[in-house]
Amino acid sequence: TQLLEQSPQFLSIQEGENLTVYCNSSSVFSSLQWYRQEPGEGPVLLVTVVTGGEVKKLKRLTFQFGDARKDSSLHITAAQPGDTGLYLCAGVKTGGFKTIFGAGTRLFVKA
Amino acid sequence: KAGVTQTPRYLIKTRGQQVTLSCSPISGHRSVSWYQQTPGQGLQFLFEYFSETQRNKGNFPGRFSGRQFSNSRSEMNVSTLELGDSALYLCASRVQGNTGELFFGEGSRLTVL
Numbered sequence: 038t039q040l041l042e043q044s045p046q047f048l049s050i051q052e053g054e055n056l057t058v059y060c061n062s063s064s065v066f067s068s069l070q071w072y073r074q075e076p077g078e079g080p081v082l083l084v085t086v087v088t089g090g091e092v093k094k095l096k097r098l099t100f101q102f103g104d105a106r107k108d109s110s111l112h113i114t115a116a117q118p119g120d121t122g123l124y125l126c127a128g129v130k131t132g133g134f135k136t137i138f139g140a141g142t143r144l145f146v147k148a
Numbered sequence: 149k150a151g152v153t154q155t156p157r158y159l160i161k162t163r164g165q166q167v168t169l170s171c172s173p174i175s176g177h178r179s180v181s182w183y184q185q186t187p188g189q190g191l192q193f194l195f196e197y198f199s200e201t202q203r204n205k206g207n208f209p210g211r212f213s214g215r216q217f218s219n220s221r222s223e224m225n226v227s228t229l230e231l232g233d234s235a236l237y238l239c240a241s242r243v244q245g246n247t248g249e250l251f252f253g254e255g256s257r258l259t260v261l
Contacts, residue, residue: 080238082250136181136193136248140190
């Protein structure tokens, strides 16, 4: 059982569409990160959220941390082929040091 | 500032052999973590080192081991390789005391035949 549940696992959309990826847990996290990984490379950090209810924007990407710090979402507006990749959420449980990863959402944006 | 460097990038071994992977963290980062990534299991935590001490360990058998040197460089070793050890091994470094942000290398792709 994954401590961080990501959904959907796979998403194939047309360029210009919007999408949302979810990351849920029954545990409370002191911080949560989103990463993007492209084939043959390591994950690259996109954002960190630490405060319940926090919203951060990175160009067309909007990240939200749940009020209870148990869940997060990533919304992409007007997706482009360059957004294609594996999106991973990760978190550090309150009181811990170990970073735990979700299984990932594989996004494919067709031109 | 140079990123996390992992060597080798690709390697092929046969069952029963052993392998050593190397990781040089970002300058100033004292924590190094290792992860195994496979299509079926995703990113699985192996262990984390800080100041030459193992601080956390994942649920992997004793065949998987690691160490960290005084310059923060780290190595991991897998002995008696099995087919199921084929994976992308990722190293990540971070600054001590931060919010958990990890900076990854490009990984070492291990294939066990």
